[in-house]
Amino acid sequence: MIKAFILIFYSIISQSTFAQQARLDSLLNALKKHPQEDTVRLNLLNDISYDYYQLNPLEGIATANKAIALSQKLNLPKKLATAYFYKGINLGIKGDYNNALEFLNRSVKILNDAGNGQQALKVQNSIAIIYMNLSDYEKALDIYFKNMREEERLKDDKMIALAAGNISILYERIGKLDLALQYNQKEIDIYKKLNTVTSLADAYAAKGNIYDNLNEPQKAIYFYQQGLQISKGINYLIGIANNMGNMGSVYGEIEKFDSAFYFTKKSLETYSQMGDKRNTSTLYGYLGDIIISSPKSILIKENILPEKKYTTALGYYQQSLTLSKEIGSVLEQSQAWKQISNVYKLQKKYEPALSAFENYIRLKDSVLNENKNNAVEKINIKYEFQKKEDSIKAANDKKMIIVSAEISKQKAIKKTIITGAIILLISSFAIFIFYKKNRDIKGQKVSAEFNSKVADTEMKALRSQMNPHFIFNSLNSISDYISKNDVHSADLYLTKFAKVMRMILENSEQKEVSLKDDLKALELYMQLESLRLNNKFDYEIKIDENIDVENTLVPPLILQPFVENSIWHGLSAKQANGHILIQIKKEGKMLNCIVEDNGIGRINSNDNSVLSDNKKPLGMKITKARIDIINKLKNSNAAVNISDLSEGMRAEVMLPLELSF
């Protein structure tokens, strides 16, 4: 059974019918007092027309006509649009759908031309309701969804709720109850939020209807009662009638016939009062159904003769049919025909039953035929698709953002990994090189240390060879001195020699001594020798000014063997005026130590030891060996050069310049 439903066209104000009546009365009073044909009157007419739409559509239409005439006269298109709108809804509630559509469309055109799209939407909504009542669900749903999208964009909650409610009703009609419930809930939520009580009452009624269609009568009754309670609280007639009518129908279904009668009749009364033909028609149908189903006891209680119950029911059905024909509602007509056919069947009047049934089928098909259903489905799909598309687009955008974020993240990760890998590679390579170098250096260091140790030992050995060499030569000198002088002076000489020897011993303990110390020792040695030889020679020490004698290091006793050689082999043979010149020069990174004498030289010397390398004096041999070690140790090119002068000879010792600081 298809439940009755109310049309919610457009309600600007939410108030009780009594308050509405009161307002209407005052408006009518104002109109009487204002006969001048001007804007004030026009506004009054429009307001009155609107107020009539729920109370008396016929008067509403009449008033709207006046408003139309006046606004045309005053040339006020906006007011005209309003007047057309109100005429349309009055026609709609009256059931004159075709005319309603005509005026509503006019209104829309004017509003759109004037650029008032929002107002146009409201009118469009009413148009959709008309289409729905005309069973043109395709057009209705199309408008609803367009409106809803637009309202959602404008964030107009009230209109969204309205659209949701209408969509819910439409889905219910075409049997998509889950969707119907969904949109109904949306509607209820908004109304609760907005505290729009009348609309909430209507929405509960709609919810009850859906549950009824879901064969859950208890739930249905629960929601109807909710709606009824709210409606009664504010004396909202439509809500009262609607909810009571529906309750009557459901009680009939669950065979609580007394309650069914009570509520149905109450509702019928209210609707007739209100002049709502469509709902009156529906309720006549209910009443017929209840009469057919009721047991005798109830029928008697209702003053209906049980034997005449079919005739009575048929009467109500025909009234229903008449009314539905008047309002042009195919659905209502088909319903009425079905009921009529049923009654004929029960009366065993099969011919009229069949004829009625044929009418029912024909009309039903026109309502729920495949094409229409498909069309509805198509729009539904279109809407859902568009919605989906929107959400897909949004999701895609989101996805794209996520994806691009992910891509850049991945890129960054990739970059980081590559950079990290490169850094790792480079650093491991560097570490390897460093390690290798370090190891090499360590190895070199170790071998260098070893080499230097070996060389040091060799050096030490050589130096210690110098000491006995020096001592023996000194003993020779002392012996020579003693043989030539008295004991006393020999003793003094010895003391001096002890001093030189101490110094030389001290120096020779060190690897390197300062040039100053070495030269001091050398000088003392030369003084002693000069003393021994009765000052047969003198000496001179020349040091370059740019040499810091204290800070310059030399191997100890490096020059002594050359000086000794000059004295013993060059000068001792000479009679007088011997001269030893010691020069210390800085040549680049080398220290050149030169010993020159004006002795007899190698050519005239009887001593062959100065001539060839293997016959060199021991001291010079040792010196040569020491210099070789120095070269090995310091990777230098220290050298000894012995050359002949026109008179005497020259020994050059080139040493790497070493500084202590």
Place this chain on the structure above:
Amino acid sequence: MINAIIIDDEQHCIDRLKDLLIVDHSAWVQLIGISQTVEEGIKLITSIKPDLIFLDVQIGNSTGFELLKRLSDRHFEIIFTTAFENYAIQAIKFSAIDYLLKPIDKDDLKTALNKLSDEISIKMTSAKLDILLHNIERKNDGLKKIIVPTVAGFEFLDVQDIIRCESDINYTTIFLKEKKKLIVAKTLKEFEEMLSDHNFFRIHNSHLINLACIKSYHKGKGGSVILTDGTEVEVSTRRKDDFLKKLSKL
């Protein structure tokens, strides 16, 4: 006239010194006594109160230091005579007392005696000897004392109080704890020789530092050290390796 005595256990050493004094210095140095043992020496000193003592370090089984320890009245000058005893020479150097190495060189003796006549150091002897004996007793710990000649006279220092020495041509500035400093008429090289066995190291031509006073070392070409008094001293490139070796042994 300086009244001198010789305390030495070896006759030939006595003879040589006697010889030298008579030949070169008889005009102002008079030898008034000779002793060959510590006991005799003490008696001799207390009885004749000489102005100058030529004191051998090693006297038989005893030492000259032993002799000095037992003297309460030390109003004399001392010149040590010694052969080759490193620790003794070191101690003598620390106390700024003169010494002659045997066999005694005629020129060295002359220098020593000249120095004696120049200096007004007689009254310092007792203090110098205290330091000397202190150092001899504390042969191996670091709590040595050193006497340094300053413009005003002598200064007695604990070696451990010296943070660093800085050369200033023929002078040396000694930086001590508590921000004190001294200018001494000795070369840095002399200090280096004296102190390098006492945990001092010459890190630079101009710097000798107490290794115990290093707070931190900063790497560099040669690097530098921060000392406990907050001063930063450069380490010579050529000394770096030796210095680090020395540090690692600390």
